[in-house]
Structures are given as C-alpha cells and as structure tokens.
Amino acid sequence: MGSWRVFRAEWERLLFRKTTWACALLLSALAGGRVFAGYLSERASRARTIQERLMSGADAPGDFETIGAYAPLVDGLSAGLTLATLLLLMIAARSLAADRESGLLRLASTRSCSRSALVLGRILTGVPLVLGAFASCFAGAWLVAGFYYEYGPVLEDGYELASEEYLLEQLSLAAWASLPALLSIWSFGILISSVAKTAAGALCTALAIFLGFDLFKEVLGASHYWVFASFAPSIVDTSAMSEMGGIARGHSDAILEVGLLRMNYIVTGAEAFLFVILACLFMNRKAL
Amino acid sequence: MHALEINSLSKRFGRVHAVRDVSLVVEHGQIYGLLGPNGSGKTTTLACALGLLRPDSGTVRILGEAGARIARTKGRVAAVFDRATLVPRLSVLRNLNYARSLLGHKGGRSATDCLRMVGLEEHRRQRADRLSLGQSRRLSIARALLGKPELLVFDEPLSGLDTLGVLEMLELFKDLHAQGLTLLLSSHRLHEMERIVTHAGVVQGGKVLRSEPLSQLLGLSKKPYRLRAEPQALVSQTLEAVPGLGVSLHGTDGQWEFDLGALNPSDLVQALVQAGCAVSEFAPKVESLQSVFESLLKNEGARS
Numbered sequence A: 001m002g003s004w005r006v007f008r009a010e011w012e013r014l015l016f017r018k019t020t021w022a023c024a025l026l027l028s029a030l031a032g033g034r035v036f037a038g039y040l041s042e043r044a045s046r047a048r049t050i051q052e053r054l055m056s057g058a059d060a061p062g063d064f065e066t067i068g069a070y071a072p073l074v075d076g077l078s079a080g081l082t083l084a085t086l087l088l089l090m091i092a093a094r095s096l097a098a099d100r101e102s103g104l105l106r107l108a109s110t111r112s113c114s115r116s117a118l119v120l121g122r123i124l125t126g127v128p129l130v131l132g133a134f135a136s137c138f139a140g141a142w143l144v145a146g147f148y149y150e151y152g153p154v155l156e157d158g159y160e161l162a163s164e165e166y167l168l169e170q171l172s173l174a175a176w177a178s179l180p181a182l183l184s185i186w187s188f189g190i191l192i193s194s195v196a197k198t199a200a201g202a203l204c205t206a207l208a209i210f211l212g213f214d215l216f217k218e219v220l221g222a223s224h225y226w227v228f229a230s231f232a233p234s235i236v237d238t239s240a241m242s243e244m245g246g247i248a249r250g251h252s253d254a255i256l257e258v259g260l261l262r263m264n265y266i267v268t269g270a271e272a273f274l275f276v277i278l279a280c281l282f283m284n285r286k287a288l
Numbered sequence B: 001m002h003a004l005e006i007n008s009l010s011k012r013f014g015r016v017h018a019v020r021d022v023s024l025v026v027e028h029g030q031i032y033g034l035l036g037p038n039g040s041g042k043t044t045t046l047a048c049a050l051g052l053l054r055p056d057s058g059t060v061r062i063l064g065e066a067g068a069r070i071a072r073t074k075g076r077v078a079a080v081f082d083r084a085t086l087v088p089r090l091s092v093l094r095n096l097n098y099a100r101s102l103l104g105h106k107g108g109r110s111a112t113d114c115l116r117m118v119g120l121e122e123h124r125r126q127r128a129d130r131l132s133l134g135q136s137r138r139l140s141i142a143r144a145l146l147g148k149p150e151l152l153v154f155d156e157p158l159s160g161l162d163t164l165g166v167l168e169m170l171e172l173f174k175d176l177h178a179q180g181l182t183l184l185l186s187s188h189r190l191h192e193m194e195r196i197v198t199h200a201g202v203v204q205g206g207k208v209l210r211s212e213p214l215s216q217l218l219g220l221s222k223k224p225y226r227l228r229a230e231p232q233a234l235v236s237q238t239l240e241a242v243p244g245l246g247v248s249l250h251g252t253d254g255q256w257e258f259d260l261g262a263l264n265p266s267d268l269v270q271a272l273v274q275a276g277c278a279v280s281e282f283a284p285k286v287e288s289l290q291s292v293f294e295s296l297l298k299n300e301g302a303r304s
Helices: A002-015 A018-055 A070-102 A104-110 A115-148 A164-195 A199-226 A240-248 A258-285 B042-049 B067-073 B092-103 B111-118 B133-145 B163-178 B232-241 B265-274 B289-303
Strands: A154-156 A159-162 B004-013 B016-026 B031-035 B057-062 B077-080 B151-155 B182-187 B199-204 B207-213 B224-230 B248-250 B255-259 B278-284
Touching: A002 A115, A002 B092, A018 A070, A018 A115, A070 A104, A070 A115, A070 A164, A070 A199, A070 A240, A104 A115, A104 B077, A104 B092, A115 A164, A115 A258, A164 A199, A164 A240, A164 A258, A199 A258, A240 A258, B004 B042, B016 B031, B016 B042, B016 B057, B016 B199, B016 B207, B031 B042, B042 B057, B042 B151, B042 B182, B077 B133, B092 B111, B092 B133, B111 B133, B111 B163, B133 B151, B133 B163, B163 B182, B199 B289, B207 B289, B224 B232, B224 B265, B232 B255, B232 B265, B265 B278
Parallel strands: B031 B182, B031 B199, B077 B151, B151 B182
Antiparallel strands: A154 A159, B004 B016, B004 B057, B199 B207, B224 B255, B224 B278, B248 B255
16 A cells, blocks of 8 residues: 555646656657658768769669668657656656655654555556657657658568568567567666665666666677666667567567566566565665 | 654764764654754754664654654654755645645645645645745744644744744744644754754754753753852851852852742841841842853763
8 A cells, every 4th residue: 555655646747847747748749850860871872872873874763662661660669768768767766865855764664554555666667668758759759750751561662571460479578578678767766775885876786787787788699688677779770679579570580489478577576576676675675 | 652752763974973872752742942053963863863864773663653654653753854854846736736646635634724824825826935934934834833743843943033033933933832732843043942952952963961941951840049148158168058058169250050949039138137147139040042052062071
C-alpha cells in the first residue's frame, strides 16, 4: 500500500511538471527528426546520382527503389529510445538523491511511508514513464515516416524481401525486448540514487557508469550481453532495435536471435530485480 | 501511552558524541520545548525520535510505536523541518496534494482547511519557490496538518524569521495547541519559546540537563522577590525577625533576594517601613529561561 501511495504521489508530481511534457515532446521530435533527416539524406543521395548520370551523358534514372516506411520508423525509434534511455537514467538517478537533499524523503518517511515503499514506489513510477517514453518515440517516428514513406513490405527489384506481417512481428518483438531493458536502466538509476549523497553526484555517477560501459562494451566480446545495459538502445547500440534496423532494410543476415532475446528478458529482469533489492537495502541503512 | 518516550538515547557521529544518554517524556497535550544552543544535539535527538537516524543505543517510542517504525503511526505524527522541504516548481495547493497522496488516508483536514489555518489561502496558486521564508514555513506547517496528526514535531521553527514572522508563528502554535495537538519544538531561541512552551527540556552537549514543566523550571512555584532598602543593618535585622520568611539572601549594595513563601508582600513592606527602613524597590524577581539556562550551564561546568 505504501508503495502504491508513493507511486501515485510521484506520478501526480511528474504529470504536473512541464519538464515531463517537454521531455515527451523532445523524444517525439527527435524520433520524427531522425526520420526526416534520413529522408533528406536519401533525397540528396538521389539528386547526386541523377547529377552524376547526367554529367556522364547518360539518361537520368526514371525510378528509384523505395525502402518503405519501416526502416525509417525503426531508425527514428532507435534515435528516440537512445535519448529516452539517457533521460530515464538521469531522472531515476536524480529521484531519491534530490529528494533526500531537499528533505522530502524525511517528510515522506515520517508520514507513514516506509523506506522500502519509497524505493518501490519510485520503481513503479518507472513503468508508465518507460511506456510513455516508448509511445512518444513511436508516435513521432510513425507519423513522420508515414508522411514521407509508405508502409509496406521490403522490395528489391520487384521481389518481396520481407512481408509487412513479418516486419510488424519482428518490430513488436524488438519493442518488447526494449521495454524491460529500459526498466532495468530505470532501476539502475534508482539504485545509484539510493546510494548517492547528492543529486549531482548521482547524476554524474549513473551517466559515467552507463556511458563508460557503452563505449567499452565491445571490448568484452559476447560476454557484454551479461550486462543489462547491452540491451538498452544506446549510442553504441547492440539492442534488439539495432538488429531490427537491418531487418527493416531486408538485410539477409539481420535476425532477432531467439537465444539473445531470451537473454534480453532474463538478464534485464534479473538485474533490475537485484537493483531494486540493493536500493531497498541501501535506503534502509542510510540516514535521511 | 506517552506521545513520545525516549530512554537512554545515544548517538555518535565518528568521534563526536551528538546525543548522550538522553531520556525524556512528552505527554499528550503538552507544548514541549527541546531547548538549547546550536550543536547541542536537539536535531539529532529529533531525527532519532522520528526514525530518520538509527540510534547507537537507547529506545524511542512515538505514539506507542518504535521510532524506526514510525510508518506504523499512519500519519498521526507529522514533522516540520528547519528547511522548508517543498516541491519547488509545484503550486502551494499541489504541494499539499502531493503530501496528501503520500499520506494516503482519507478524512481529516483538507488542503483548503490547512491553508486557511496557516493563513495561506490567497497564495494557493503561487509556486512554492516564490514564497517568502515565512510563507514557506507556513506551507510546511499546513502540509503537516493534513490528515489527522496528533503530534507535531518542529525543528527550529523560528530560525530565519523576522520579528513579525516569529510573533505570527507563536500565535499559530498557540492555536494548534488550543485545538488539542501535542507540539514538540526544538529551538535555540529561549526567549520566544518561553512564551509558549508548557514543558521544557534544556539540552547542552548532547545531554538533557533538566526536563520539567516550564513553571517548575522557572521556579514559579516559589515566590522569589527582590528588595532594595536601607539601612542595611536595620533591613537585615527586620527580615530576620519576620516569621515564615524563606531563606534570606544577604545581597550587596543594599539588595536582598528571598523566597516570600506564604507571606503577604504588603505585610513585609509594612513591617520594613514601620521599622524605619527606606524601601526603594520591592518586586517579584522574574526568572527567564535564559537565566535558568545560564545557571544550569554554570552548575554543569562546576560539576564536570
């Protein structure tokens, strides 16, 4: 009950903050902007091809093969989710630490909220935030991709490389794989927040660890998949959404491996659970 | 059941002994002042009582629950800290709604009631970070009043307030007390606290030197009087001859201080005048909390 109360209070607090809505808009704009940038780049590439052909005395090509809307949609979604990962991490890392700094945790704990409830309530707050972030990115990318491209199968020289049903199925698999990864990122941020003394310290620590791992994860080879952060969309992306980009372009070697997907769910779920337990333990031991 | 019961509480921060073997009891209906200078251990004592700090030894029971399990009091305890602890970008009303969601209990005082009680009704739509210090403090109190608190704990409620702010705050405390709430206030402002507390615990160096009703602490059950009269020899002689006069203290410069006990003041003045003494001053000696505190410190210093 205590966790539910904390969740409700936190959710209301987030809803009434302009920053929350600004973040949602930013995610949509970034996802849509990425699609638009891809479209501009494609148009520029076509113009260059036409110019080169004309300068060499050949006829301009009459028609170009279109890639369909799913590839730009995935690109936009990936870009949006990369920013969403960082935003979620920052919001989570700030969460408890900032409230400890301002004394709000003292208030909450003296008003019938246990310390574990303070952690669990904030973990719960992550669920609608993750869903909201995903929805914002998807909406932005889907609208802009639909405006400039046509949703349909992936074609090459008239042959269907991937049907629309297959693409939708793979896209939903990639999306479902991203959500627990984002939740584990949120839990990691809450863990850092429960340990850190200040909000600034929590923010810097969380970002340093996450980005540090992101930049060096390839050094670890395949074993980096034992770390939750490998499955979250990021700058050096190794998540399911990155593979989905290849599938949406009809790359024959692109595939969402069942083993890796299973690992995605298990590793992110187990590590998120561990982070929650640790956050509760730290919270119960720390002075408020 | 006491509102708050602290037994042999001790807390160290590294080498610093912040609280040493503190014991005190706050009963329902009291305004208890935990009074002492900065760094004397008041805030640490309160933090341990509210379960915010884990004491090294000793026990705390707050409304019958252990301090660490304050959540079980289900909102019957509310604390107001020296920092305002508001959500800065939310409006006054939304700050209260946030606290209400955390509290979770239905019934009791509504947000509007609480704002009315602290005189912030007109500022309900104002952002919390645009309030003055006094208004922020009032909002914190309004938030504490949500629901049905029985015990209100205030840590340095007067710090940073101007004279008018202090007077308003003292009036507010009186009103809250009149409504049946138990108040526990920690403060270093003895002079102001003296005007409202019913009981006081004097704290110094992490120890409670005395914890008593204010009247007892100030010696108001006795009747200390100050007399200035001449000639000294005649006055001494007359005072010694008066039956029932408490212990007489022979002062310097023609000044005496004594406990009048059951004696009528006018009878004593009459006896002195009849004996031929010239009385220039005869008045009850009013002890202040500050002077009590100073004498307690002196005694403590002499003892150690």
